Amino acid sequence: MSTPSLGRERHPDLGSSGPSAPxxxxxxxxxxxxLAFALALTDFIDRQIIVSTFPFLKDEWGLSDTQLGALVSVVSVTVGLGALPLARLADRWSRTKSIALMGAVWSLAAFGCAISGNYAQMVAARAAVGAGEAGYGPAGGALLAGLFPQRLRSTVAGAFLSAGPIGAVFGVFLGGLMVGQLGWRVTLGVFAVPGLLFALLFLKVREHHAAVTGPATATATRHVPVPPASLRAILAELFRARTAVPAYLAGALQLVVLSTLFAWLPSYLTRAYGYTDTRAGAVSAVAILASAVGTVALGNLADRAGAVRARNKLVLPAALALVALALLTTAFGSVPPGPLQLCLIVAGTFAVASAVGPVPAVVMDVVRPSVRATALGMMVLVQNLFGLAVGPLLTGWLSDAYGLPAALTVMPLFCVGAAAALWRASRTYEQDLRVQARRDTPPSDAL
Incomplete structure (x- = not known):
């Protein structure tokens, strides 16, 4: 009997008898x-809608571009700092209850943004938004990983994470429509209501678990808490796989570029094209929507490439990171404002989202199921502190010093580092998959 390629090997998982078993x-x-997608959507609307209020805050409070960028970056800082402990809480307590709690916290913090009386209060409220969001991605990703087979994880992870750019689309577009009519305060607070409702609905969700040796289709049970483990043991598991560190880094570097586009494209269109806030929001929404499509479509393409050979799941986004670099630097550095520049920006934003789905899927593939939320928490920590927090703030600083067009020309250079890290991770991914498959295979299955 011939041996199947690694991309089609059986990878045992909690409650699964194979990669195709539900x-x-x-x-x-x-x-x-x-439901998880809908809650994530309100999360990123609350997180992103503030960029449509930048011109109003700049005029009312006399803020610099650096200060405006900080209102985006502070959310990523608190998300990064809180991600790992809150993800560990979700693993040990309850993923569904953790999700409900965090959704309620960030929704209430969105109300705080709406009633802020000065810049310091706004920064504090935005930090609270990030504190609420911190553990949602890891808990939600781990919950979904336990519901779907391994062969679909990049697709499901990419679709779940596409709530980020789609929420950003709604945030920028609807924010642009509302801010001129309703004012920035109502604009920042209105989406807190659906966030609270979706958070409460999550209390009705049952977590599904099964023993490793159990049937392919699990039955609903209570969440089984993870036994206490030392910090040293947890970190050893998270960094045991050689693929993990370059994967964490690659995701962060790619998000430097993506967060820059999300935060500053509306302002660039207002300044360079003379667009109204509504039109700038609409055009920005098209570019951000392209990243959402890229997250899902390129995540699925990575799954298909990985079915041929596992390492291709990382090689493909590495190549696309370089494509994004070429498109975006050309758009902002060489092409004057006009239809061609807009097409290049949209195409570059599509390509730069290529690693959003594969990176968390790869991270979940190479750790034990019992620490998946914690592993995703580590990923969120790295990606927020060294990715999402860097892009808007660094771009604002460069804009104050050299102008916004120059800043947007330089920032895509982070794609080079992302491509290198993805390539490095691809070289060890197949071996780490084999090791993890052996660790998860029950002794009774041995032939």
């Missing part, structure tokens, strides 16, 4: 996905 009834799994 871990929960399909309809239930997709229902939970829909």
């Amino acid at each position: 871990l929960a009834p399909r309809r239930y799994a997709w229902g939970v996905f829909a």
Whole structure:
């Protein structure tokens, strides 16, 4: 009998007898996905809608571009600092209850943004938004990973994480429509209401678990807490796989560029094209929507490439990172404002999202199921502190010093580092998959 390629090997998982085995009834799994996606959507609307208020805050409070960028970056800082402890809480307590709690916290913090009386209060409220968001991605990603088979993880992770750019689309577009009519305060607070409702609905979600040796389709049970472990043991598990560190780094460097575009494209269009806030929001929404499509489509393409050979799941986004570099530096550095520049920006934003789905999927592939939320928490920590927090703030600083067009020309150079890190991770991914498969295979399965 011939040996199948690594991309098609059996990778045992919690409650699964193979990569195609469902871990929960399909309809239930997709229902939970829909609720998780909807809550994430309100998260990123609350997180991103502030960029449409930049011109109003700049005029009312006399803020610099650096200060405006900090209102975006402070959320990423608190998300990064809180991600790991809150993800560990989700692993040990309850992922669904953690999700409900965090959704309520960031929604209430969005109200705080709306009633801020000065810049310091706004910074504090935005930090609270990040504190609420900190553990949601890891807990949600780990919950979904337990509901879907390994062969779909990049696709599901990419679709779940596409709530980020899609939420940013709604935030920028609807913010641009509302801010001129309703004012910046109502604009910042209105989406807190659906966030609270979705958070409360998560209290009705049941977590699905099964023993490793159990049937392919799990039954609903209570969350099984992870036994206490030392910090040293947890870190050893998170960094045991050689693929993990370059994967964490690659995701962060790619997000430097993506967060820059999300935060500053509306302001660039207002300044360079003379667009109204509404039109700048609409055009920015098209570019951000392209990144959402790229997150899902390129995540699925990475899954398909990985089915041929596992390392291709990382090689493909490495190549696309260089494509994004060429498109974006050309757009902002060589092409004058006009239709061609807008097309290049949209195409570059599509390509730069190529690593959003594969990176968390790869991280979950190479750690034990019991620490998936913690592993994603580590990923969120690195990506927020060294990715999402860097892009808007550094771009604002460069804009104050050299102008916004120059800043947007320089920032895509981070794609070079992302491509190098993805390539490095691809060289060890297949071996780490084999090691993890052996660790998760019950002794009774041995031939």
